[in-house]
Structure formats: C-alpha cells, structure tokens
Amino acid sequence: MKFTLDWLHDHLETDANLDMICDTLNRIGLEVEEVINPSAKLVGFEVAEIVSTEQHPDADRLKICTVKSGQGEQKLVCGAPNAHAGLKGILANEGAVIPASGMVLGKAKIRGVESRGMMCSLAELELSDDHDGIIELPETAVVGTPAAEALGDNGFPIDPVIEIAITPNRPDCLGVRGIARDLAAAGLGSLKADTVQPAQSDFESEINISVTTPDCPVFAGRVIRGLKNGVSPDWLSARLQAIGQRPINTLVDITNYISFDRGRPLHVYDVTYLSGTVMARAGQIGEKFTALDDESYEINENDCVIADDKSVLGFGGVMGGLESGAREATTEVLVESAWFEPVAVANTGRRHGIDSDARYRFERGVDPQTVLSGLDQAVQMITQLCGGEVSSLIKAGDVPDKQQEIAFDPGRVKSLTGIDLTDDNIEDILLRLGFDVTRHDKKWKVKAPSWRPDVHGSADLVEEVTRIYGLDNVPSVPLSSDANITQAIQTPQQTRTALARRVMAGSGLTEAVTWSFIAETDALKFGGHLDLKLANPISSELSNMRPSLLPGLLHAAGRNVARGLSDFGLFEVGQVFSGATPGAQETVVAALRYGHVKPRDWSGKAEPLNLFNIKADVLTLLSAYGVQAESLQVLRDTPDWYHPGQSGIVCRDPRTPLARFGALHPALLKDFDLNRPVMVCEIFPMAIPMPKKKPSRSKPVLSLSPYQAVRRDFAFEVAADLPADKLIKAARGADKKLISNIVLFDAFMGASEGGSALGEGMKSLAIEVTLSPMEATLTDAEIEAVADKIIQAVEKVTGGKLRR
Structure with missing residues (x-):
C-alpha cells in the first residue's frame, strides 16, 4: 500500500515529521517497506531565470544562456527547444547530483564554450517521463528558492511516498483514511472530520438495479448526466502517479483515487452502452466478455457477474468490461458501489487469473458500510471536476451487518501480555480504534467496527490494545524456576534414531535420504501390499508407500555404480509402512555395503565383502542399544529378498526379530543395475525393549579378573x-x-x-x-x-x- 505524506495529511491533523510517522507505523504493526523522498534528491538545485540567450557558434541546436540564480549570474549551454529569455526553471549548480543519471555536475566545455550548471527537465529530476524541454515555472516563482519548495508549491510530485506492508487481516489499512485512523489512535495526531456529504438528487433515474445472487448482497448506484470527462487535474494525476498508478481520464482516475483513499473500489459505466436493468447475478455457461485488460474471458455458473439485459458488463468485485467503460467522450455514467463476498471474489479471480486492485481489496474484506458513503464521495468528486446532474439513489439489497459483539474481560490484557493498564486506559484505546464498548464490571461487551472483519474474540482485542500501547512497552519477564524443563524432551524413538545415525556413520557408512514412495514393482518385491498404493501419486515411479528402506538404497547404489564408484556403504533411518491404517508404520535402520572390504594393493588381492561384514554392522548398532551379543540367536528364516544360504535374522525371541542381514538375492541385482553381490541389513530399533528406569541392582561398569585366564x-x-x-x-x-x-x-x-x-x-x-x-x-x-x-x-x- 503506497500513499504520499500530503495525502495522509488530508485525513490526519499532525505536526509529526516523516521519521516520526514511519516509526509509529512500524510500532503499531504497519511495517514500512520503503520511503521514497524526491525532495531529498534535490539538494543543490534552485530556481533560476534565463536572462538572455544567444546562438552557439558551433552548434545549430544549442544556445548559450545567461542565467540568474541565488548565487548571481552565470553562463551555461542548453539544448532545450523551449529555452528563452524570461523563463524560470530549475538550475542544477556545480556539485549537484542529477537524479536520473547519478552524474555529479561539474564545470565543462561544450563545443568550445564553457558551461557552468544545467537547466533541468522533469525527466532529469525523475519527476516524470517528460524530457522534451526544461521545466517552466510560473512568473511568480522567486529566483534562488530551493527547488523542492518551488516544485511543491507549483503542484509537481515531490511529496514523500511511503509504502507499507499490509497483512491479510488488515483490509482497513488498504485506504489512506484507515492508516490515518490507526496513527491517530496511536497518539500521533487527530483524525480529521469526514468531508464527504450525502449526494443531492436532481432527477429520477430511469435505470433499474437488481441482485439475484448471495455473492452480492447489496448493489447501489447513481446516474450522472451532462458531465464532461477529460484529463484529470494536476493534483489528482500527481497523487496517482506518485503511487504507481497511470492516469487515464477523470472518471476512471476518481474511482482509482477513492479505492486508495478509502479502500472502497467503485466502477463507472457509460450509460450509452447499457441496456435495460443492471443486475448482479450468477454467470451462465457460454457467456463471455472482454475486460478492461483487453482479454476475453469465458464465464461459468460459479462467477458473480454484473450484467444488463443484453450482455455481461464485468466480473463483480474483480474487473469491469471494456465496452461499457468510461471514455473521454462519455457524458452520462452509472456509478456503481456494491459489496461482494470475499470468498466469491477470490475464487473468480483465481479461476480466471485476474489480479486487480478491486479483487485485492474485496477478497480481504471491504467495509460494507462504505457502500453508500463511497458512492457519495464519487458523486461529489465527479460533479466537482466534471460537472453534471445527479439522479436519485438506485439500490437493491441490504448492506450486510458483519459486526460482532465480543464478551471481554479487561483483565486478560495483563494475563496475556503482562501490561498493567487501567480499565479506563483500555477503554480509551478501543474507543480511539472505533470499537463500541459497554462496561459491566469485568464483563464488557465490545462491538468491532465494520471496517475490522478480522476481530472475532477477546484475544484479538488484547492484541489491539497491546499494538497501540506499544509492543516495546511489553515487559520482559523471565520464566519462573518451576517452568524449567526437567524431563527428557526426546522420545525413545527419537533418541534411538539419533544414536543410529552416529553409530552407522562411525562404521564408515554414508547416510542417504530417499523417497517414502517407491514403484509398485519394487514394493511387491519387498513385501509390499496393494492397499498401500497412492490415489494420486506424483509419478508412476513413486506410486506406493515403501514397505522397506532397501529399494531406495539399492536404487541409490545403482546410481553410484553407474557413476564409477566401486566400493561404498550407505545407510538410511526412516519410516516403513506395513498397512494403510494409522500407526501401521515403523522406524527402521537399513544399510548396504557394495564392493570390497579392502581394495587391491601391492600386498595382496582385493578382499571382497562377505556376510560377516554386514553382520558386524548389525551387532555394532545393537550393542550401542545395550543388547548383549551373547544373549542373541541367529536364525535363517529371512524374507525372499535375501540370499537363502547367506542371510540370517538376529533375535532373542524368533517371533520378534531385532534385525535381518545377509546378501541380497542374486535375482534382484539386475533390477537395480548392480553387477556384484550386495550385503544388506535391516534393524528394528523399536523391537528392542527399553531399559528399566530403575535397575534392580547396581552393576559395576567394568569388571576385570585379576587372575590368569x-x-x-x-x-x-x-x-x-x-x-x-x-x-x-x-x-x-x-x-x-x-x-x-x-x-x-x-x-x-x-x-x-x-x-x-x-x-x-x-x-x-x-x-x-x-x-x-x-x-x-x-x-x-x-x-x-x-x-x-x-x-x-x-x-x-x-x-x-x-x-x-
């Protein structure tokens, strides 16, 4: 949201300077993203008058100008076609920095003639794109006046521009008046009285309005005839240009201005192109229209549209149509002011890919009470700038009442924030923000204003009080001693997972992280079930939840072999899935080794991996978990993906394996692009019983025999x-x-x-x-x-x- 400092002063009576305003905006939660101050770039520029001109002897298009400034007279070379004696403009003195180019101005010779200083165009001062000639100030401009002061007094856009970040819950600050209201509530001045007066009717309108969709509960308008459209006045164009808006014509510029001034989107229709009743209704399949962005859109039954008896005029709350838009030749218009449901506007905008200022405001929540006041402001500005006669009010539907009454205990301010405020202080802040407060001891009734659709509960009221009082005033309170964390913050599964990573990495293995989804063919090879197939997989190769970590590791091994690695080890700690029901998952540690235990060297041949290398990895991790190796059994009952003669399970009870290890079945090697035997293991940390919290008897950590073994x-x-x-x-x-x-x-x-x-x-x-x-x-x-x-x-x- 952008606005100029002068625009803010239209609504806020304050003596605060720019820095104080920006600091307060940040303090109350309206973060200042950028401040653009054109006057700060005009140091070294002043008003000067061209006393006389003469033709440059060596250049047909250059003139030698004698210029009088606050520092006396000097000569400079100027190529502007409008340079003439008596012209008052802006002089850049030696040492000044030209804003458009960043050039530091110095004494120079141009075609052999010494030139000191430069008369500037608007483009060179970054005030507009006009670079056809130098700036011409009125005759009343005083020579020697600083450029910033003189340009500001003559309507040029040098006012500081403030840009703030608006969070989605603050649609009220998408208008300058809403920002001024917040600043006034924060004590930075007072909010000026609203100058908008109810419109007076000159004739009865012949145009009818109707609403037939809940997406538009109220639609109001007035017809203005006999107006004269054209180019907007300088002050209006300057404000719109300052915030990045392109002036179009007076009628359109007025609606854009009010959208930023009050956060109230409006639209004007050229009555010449209207036929019959103007209505807000649901769209119909097959309808289409060309919008103001020159794009054609096809409509469906979920869109809220504005239409007449002949055709669709636009998307409600999103964008109007090109055919019925206001032109410079327009003499009679229907001014529309309506309220649209935020969700409906958002859906239409997303469905058709339209981003507009109107959509941005309506989908966040425009104040429904501005339907009529916004219409009155538009009528007032149009009649002042374009003339014309105003019709009676045309209205269909009723303004929705979105205000909520909230039960509020003022004591929650201190209990939630630690701020110690009196009830009177709390009430004063809420009243300044526009809330309606009814006090009954500690059971207050607070009604949020219509422009605050984000306030729903007592915690929101506490936030408002804290925001205006100042977050920097919230006391810092240390945690009480009884709030210290005394219990372990990691679950047994988390502890064992971290331990597994340390132990396996310490064994020379490299950790891998693979997808939890695998191909159905891989899942079936490793004990998977079809009921673990995803309904909407991101890829045909990632269609099933993995029943084992081994397929992912084996594919990773295949990729490493393809890139020339011959000896390596990988491990992964992750979830495997045994069913589609909640809880049918388990954390497993898996590892593989490929290649040789020892590469070939001068002392002998390479030593290939064998079953006992991977068994050692299993026993190392189990030992780290506190499992005694002598208490374990090694059995041969391994799944089909293991080599039947080179594998085993490690257990205490055959019904509950603690781990599996062995060579991968030879039939699977080709499936994973592997050309040598692979040793793999799977360890189940959660199958290992947890140690007792209090051992029945103490044991020495180390017990050595003093006698000969x-x-x-x-x-x-x-x-x-x-x-x-x-x-x-x-x-x-x-x-x-x-x-x-x-x-x-x-x-x-x-x-x-x-x-x-x-x-x-x-x-x-x-x-x-x-x-x-x-x-x-x-x-x-x-x-x-x-x-x-x-x-x-x-x-x-x-x-x-x-x-x-």
Whole structure:
C-alpha cells in the first residue's frame, strides 16, 4: 500500500515529521517497506531565470544562456527547444547530483564554450517521463528558492511516498483514511472530520438495479448526466502517479483515487452502452466478455457477474468490461458501489487469473458500510471536476451487518501480555480504534467496527490494545524456576534414531535420504501390499508407500555404480509402512555395503565383502542399544529378498526379530543395475525393549579378573546342518560365571588331518573357550571339571560327541 505524506495529511491533523510517522507505523504493526523522498534528491538545485540567450557558434541546436540564480549570474549551454529569455526553471549548480543519471555536475566545455550548471527537465529530476524541454515555472516563482519548495508549491510530485506492508487481516489499512485512523489512535495526531456529504438528487433515474445472487448482497448506484470527462487535474494525476498508478481520464482516475483513499473500489459505466436493468447475478455457461485488460474471458455458473439485459458488463468485485467503460467522450455514467463476498471474489479471480486492485481489496474484506458513503464521495468528486446532474439513489439489497459483539474481560490484557493498564486506559484505546464498548464490571461487551472483519474474540482485542500501547512497552519477564524443563524432551524413538545415525556413520557408512514412495514393482518385491498404493501419486515411479528402506538404497547404489564408484556403504533411518491404517508404520535402520572390504594393493588381492561384514554392522548398532551379543540367536528364516544360504535374522525371541542381514538375492541385482553381490541389513530399533528406569541392582561398569585366564580347545563332531551358534550357546551355558568368551576357530567336513573320515552327514566344529576366574587361580581339577561340564552340555543339546 503506497500513499504520499500530503495525502495522509488530508485525513490526519499532525505536526509529526516523516521519521516520526514511519516509526509509529512500524510500532503499531504497519511495517514500512520503503520511503521514497524526491525532495531529498534535490539538494543543490534552485530556481533560476534565463536572462538572455544567444546562438552557439558551433552548434545549430544549442544556445548559450545567461542565467540568474541565488548565487548571481552565470553562463551555461542548453539544448532545450523551449529555452528563452524570461523563463524560470530549475538550475542544477556545480556539485549537484542529477537524479536520473547519478552524474555529479561539474564545470565543462561544450563545443568550445564553457558551461557552468544545467537547466533541468522533469525527466532529469525523475519527476516524470517528460524530457522534451526544461521545466517552466510560473512568473511568480522567486529566483534562488530551493527547488523542492518551488516544485511543491507549483503542484509537481515531490511529496514523500511511503509504502507499507499490509497483512491479510488488515483490509482497513488498504485506504489512506484507515492508516490515518490507526496513527491517530496511536497518539500521533487527530483524525480529521469526514468531508464527504450525502449526494443531492436532481432527477429520477430511469435505470433499474437488481441482485439475484448471495455473492452480492447489496448493489447501489447513481446516474450522472451532462458531465464532461477529460484529463484529470494536476493534483489528482500527481497523487496517482506518485503511487504507481497511470492516469487515464477523470472518471476512471476518481474511482482509482477513492479505492486508495478509502479502500472502497467503485466502477463507472457509460450509460450509452447499457441496456435495460443492471443486475448482479450468477454467470451462465457460454457467456463471455472482454475486460478492461483487453482479454476475453469465458464465464461459468460459479462467477458473480454484473450484467444488463443484453450482455455481461464485468466480473463483480474483480474487473469491469471494456465496452461499457468510461471514455473521454462519455457524458452520462452509472456509478456503481456494491459489496461482494470475499470468498466469491477470490475464487473468480483465481479461476480466471485476474489480479486487480478491486479483487485485492474485496477478497480481504471491504467495509460494507462504505457502500453508500463511497458512492457519495464519487458523486461529489465527479460533479466537482466534471460537472453534471445527479439522479436519485438506485439500490437493491441490504448492506450486510458483519459486526460482532465480543464478551471481554479487561483483565486478560495483563494475563496475556503482562501490561498493567487501567480499565479506563483500555477503554480509551478501543474507543480511539472505533470499537463500541459497554462496561459491566469485568464483563464488557465490545462491538468491532465494520471496517475490522478480522476481530472475532477477546484475544484479538488484547492484541489491539497491546499494538497501540506499544509492543516495546511489553515487559520482559523471565520464566519462573518451576517452568524449567526437567524431563527428557526426546522420545525413545527419537533418541534411538539419533544414536543410529552416529553409530552407522562411525562404521564408515554414508547416510542417504530417499523417497517414502517407491514403484509398485519394487514394493511387491519387498513385501509390499496393494492397499498401500497412492490415489494420486506424483509419478508412476513413486506410486506406493515403501514397505522397506532397501529399494531406495539399492536404487541409490545403482546410481553410484553407474557413476564409477566401486566400493561404498550407505545407510538410511526412516519410516516403513506395513498397512494403510494409522500407526501401521515403523522406524527402521537399513544399510548396504557394495564392493570390497579392502581394495587391491601391492600386498595382496582385493578382499571382497562377505556376510560377516554386514553382520558386524548389525551387532555394532545393537550393542550401542545395550543388547548383549551373547544373549542373541541367529536364525535363517529371512524374507525372499535375501540370499537363502547367506542371510540370517538376529533375535532373542524368533517371533520378534531385532534385525535381518545377509546378501541380497542374486535375482534382484539386475533390477537395480548392480553387477556384484550386495550385503544388506535391516534393524528394528523399536523391537528392542527399553531399559528399566530403575535397575534392580547396581552393576559395576567394568569388571576385570585379576587372575590368569585359561584357554582350552574342544572339537565336536555334530550333524552337518547344525548351526554353530547352537553349539556355542550350549557350551556357554555350562558355567556362565567362569566362561568369559567362546570363539569358533575351525569347521570342516570330510577327511581329517590324520586321515580319518567323519561320519556321513556329519561335520566338525572346533571352539576355543576362555575361563576367567574372579576369586582365585584355577586348579587342574577345577579346569577339568569345567571341561567335563562343557562336553556334557554340548553333547546333550546338539547330540554330537567330542572328537578324541
């Protein structure tokens, strides 16, 4: 919203300077975005008179002018066609900066003649686009007067222009009077009385008006005949140009002026082009019209239009039609003032892609009470500037009553903001803003003015009081000690998610973030369901919610391989979806490794990845979550996307896997453009039980044995399909107190080193058992006793036998 300082003074009686006005606007929530002050650029410019002129000896189009200014007489070279003796204009002295070019004026020689200073055009001073000649001031202009003062006194646009940002909830400040009202309420002056008088009728109108749509509850107008349209007076053109509006003709300029002066859009129709009754109605499919922007628009039944008996005249509240618009030859007009529903105007504007000043105001909420006062102001200005006779009022419908009565406790001002104001202070602020206040102890009734459609509740009233009192006066109060945060602010899921990122990155993996949507073919390969298909996917390749993080990681791996990477690891922490119902989602950690553990070098060949590299990643994260590796089982029951012979699940209870790991099924490698085996894993943090808040007994953080550890080797002949983990678990259970570690160091099938063969369907597993005594050094008898327990436990659980 732009306005000039002089325009503001039409509505606000104040002695405040420009800086004070801008500071107050910012303080009350009307943020000043820019101030353009043309007079600030005119330092070094003054009124001067051309005393005499003579032809330049070396240039036909140049003259040598003797100029008298406040500093005496001087000669300069001028090429303006209107330069003549006796002309009074604006002189730029040496050292002045020309606004249009930024040039610093100095002494110069033009075609051999010394020139000091320059007589300026309006274009050079950035006051208009007119550069055909130098400025001509009236004979009454006093030589030596500063340029800013002289130009302002003679109607040139040098008034400061203020641009403020208007939030969508403040349509009342889309007019200069609304801004003046707010400034007056803030104590920066007083609001001047309204000078608009009710229009007087000279004749009865023959034009009828009707409304048949709820989108336009009231439509009013007056006919003015015998007027003379033409070019607007200088003051009107100057104000419109200052705020970026192009003057068109007096009638159109008046409606534009009132739109910015009062926030009240209006429209004038040339009566010559009207036929029958003018009505506000719903559009009809197949209708069309050409608007003022020279564009043709097709209408549908959801548009609110203004039409006569012959055709559509325009979109209600958005834009009028070209055919019925006011021209310079227009002598009789219908002035329209109506109120349109904001939502209807917004929808029409969006549907047809029209951005207009009228739409901007109506969709935010024009004051419905200005329907008649805005019409009166238009009639008053038209008759003053164009003459003519005014018809009686034509009106259809009723002005809607949008005012709300709000129950208000003034004590809420202090409870919400900390500002300690008396009831009288609060009432005074609300009254200055135009609110109607009825006091009943602490139960007030407050009615918002018609120009404030954004005020609905008591909190809005508190905001208004605070805004005018001053946000800079709101006391800063520290939080009370009992408001300190003492509880953890992260959920267990958030804590484990952050820990997973640190641990996996510490393992040498790079984090990836992939889409939560994947292709249906990928979803089905990884256990997806068709009920997770999106109704309106953004792409055919992103049609389903992902049941696993692996498809996204595998596609990322394929892209990296295509770009030449051969050894890398990726991980992702994100949501997977197992159903369409709320809550059927889970946070999962997934990772993959591709290539080699160690690249080739002079010391040997490259070492390819294997199953145990990805298993190590799984156990590292589970250990970080506090899961003891010796308490876990490794089973083979993995989903179809894993290699059936090179994969496993990690669990305590087979019904609740904590993780899955292994090689990707070879049949899937080509689907993701991968040409080497890929090791992948999926870890389920939320399947791990949370630690107890209060442990039943304290345990030392680290417990080391002061005595020498003892290691013994055992070799067992067991069934070929027996998992080694089962044997190790059986051995560990023989004496949990003494046995600190068990390592499988040998496994084979077939002939032994001595030439003896294992039985059919049998294999040999050899383990190293470490015994760590805590109380005394073990004797041979005690070591043999533990060895016997281990042998018995393994034979009982596995059905195998010790190899002698």
